[in-house]
Amino acid sequence: MNKLYLLGLFLIFVPVLCLAQQYKHIPLQDAAGIKVHRKAPKQELQITFPNLNQLPYYQDGKKLAAIQKLEKKRRYNEVLPLLEAYVNNFGIENFYKDTPLIWRLGQLLEKQGQAEKAKSLYRLVLKHHRSDVRRVYSYYDSLEQNNKDFYVPLNYYYEMVEYRKSVSTFQPPKGVYLNMGNSINSPYEDYGPTINSEDDVLIFTSQRNTQGLNGRANEDLFYTQQQNGYWEEAKSFGKPINSIYNEGSACLSRDGNTLYFARCESPDGFGNCDLYVATKQADGTWGNIQNLGKDVNSTSWDSQPTLTANEDTIYFASDRLGGFGLSDIYYTYKNKKGEWQKAENAGPVINTRESEVSPFFHPMYQVLYFSSRGQLYNFGDFDIYKTYRVGGQWQEPRNIGPLVNGRGSEYYFSIDSKSKNLYYARSEASDLHNLDLFSFPLPMEAHPLAVTKIEGTLIDSVTNKPLSGIISVIDLENGIEISSKYIRPDGSFEFDLIDNTKYMMLIQSPDFFTIEREISLQQDTAFQIMTTIIDYSVPMVFKNIEFDQNQSDIKEDMKPILDEVALFLLDHPTYRLEISGHTDGAGDLQFNLELSQDRAEAIKDYIEEKGNLPEGRVEAYGFGSSKPLREEKTQEDRQINRRVEFRLIKPEKVDRKGR
Known part of the structure; x- marks a missing residue:
């Protein structure tokens, strides 16, 4: 629909008593x-931390004493470069042991007019503090209230859609939180989806095979193939990929011949769970299963691998010691000999004092998706975020919005190669352990090209x-x-x-x-865009509502404006409307009275039918020529007196949703 519903009432009709002449008409x-x-996303002003993966903790007593001495003398211009250089040398432990220094550096930068760089440091404080920082939260929220997003709750979003259906040609939403159904999901936990480059094979992890090691639930890899737009019933990978140990969280190479996955509690492992690689054999089976080695794996939990577009880097999740939080995102890359190098932490912008898990690197773009419970602006427990790599640095992660993230937990986000559909695992807030696979069209907030x-x-x-x-x-x-x-x-x-x-x-x-x-x-x-608010105490007259002489039929050129009124009432379901019809003084008084009532009733019936409005929201009255605006000395006077007035009645209290 390419029709403009103008914002201001003064732009589309004239209030009675010539009040419109008090205002400038602004196109x-x-x-x-x-x-x-x-x-493209511009590079954010951030401090780099070259020591992150080189030393656990940086400390230089002499430099710190010099900074503190200058602080006492309030020589802040001299403090700033010294403190910035000091913080620049931080290792991972500094981020939770020395967060006051990050906070102080942000304050000094803000005083110097470097607000964006300062806010990036405030965000690091909020992500990595391990003490009470309510004052920091309060201060940062006051800075960001005019920059952050205030999303409409999902249930009200759908109410808005329902209100507009009868007067809008826009298609309703395709829907979100769409479960992939019983052919994929089981009564047990199903999660970790990954899709091949042809978008016709989906691999995922399931606990449906309950006979595992020591009688515990066993995690295995399953797959489903798409035929004629539908996913077939899921099948097990079988041996040798699946075993008595736990396997899951896989990703495929672009040619489909290399599989990276996690295996847990295996005798050849270095920790609780390790990353492995398998190769497709000539007969179509999988073999040559190898542990990625101690440079990649640790003595802790390492899982959930994802390949970059050029397949020379793997991002994965690990809860190894020495990280920022409970679990972090790490990466390993191949050297010129094709050997995977020692894993490194992805840094303090992506990782927090909480848990970051299930990374997914987009198959075409420098965009990393991951699940976190420690990033700013969470909707539920774990939410999914995206971050862009610009100039060699990861930018501040963005929550991909309530059309993906609900009140429960969302993990294992994956997108097909055309960025059309998403696949992920989620749980309801009432049962955080009941994971199912979901898929639906990719919303804008999650799209890599947005x-x-x-x-x-x-x-x-x-x-x-x-x-x-x-x-x-x-x-x-x-x-x-x-x-x-x-x-x-x-x-x-x-x-x-x-x-x-x-x-x-x-x-x-x-x-x-x-x-x-x-x-x-x-x-x-x-x-x-600028608008003038409605003065609800003043009735209004639409310019284009002109009935034929002695007639009360709704004309075609009236309908666009009446549609706007119906749409307003749909969008504001607690507002009421009063319509009053008026004629000039010519002719029989009783006939004019009845004609004005008929015209008001005709408009009322049209608006009610168009908006499917309940009885009582619109009232119609006819006053004939009993309430003239002008003494009728000229034809212009009589035209002004021939009118239909609209008075919107605002509810006493309106909440933020306009209801």
């Missing part, structure tokens, strides 16, 4: 700020103050779903979208009618 494109940037930023500010054209509301964006070409967000406290909003694509932007608010505007991200674009 939609001429006011306040949506800007589009067609650039890097074009659209941002804007919504303000009142009279007071220049920010307005509240909900922003939704609809992909008109690909059907990719995008989470709706509340407008931030300062009136701003932003989305990361895919370039060279057409979108429809919807803005809904209790203060004005909904806007629907098409946006084409094919070139750098600047939009301007």
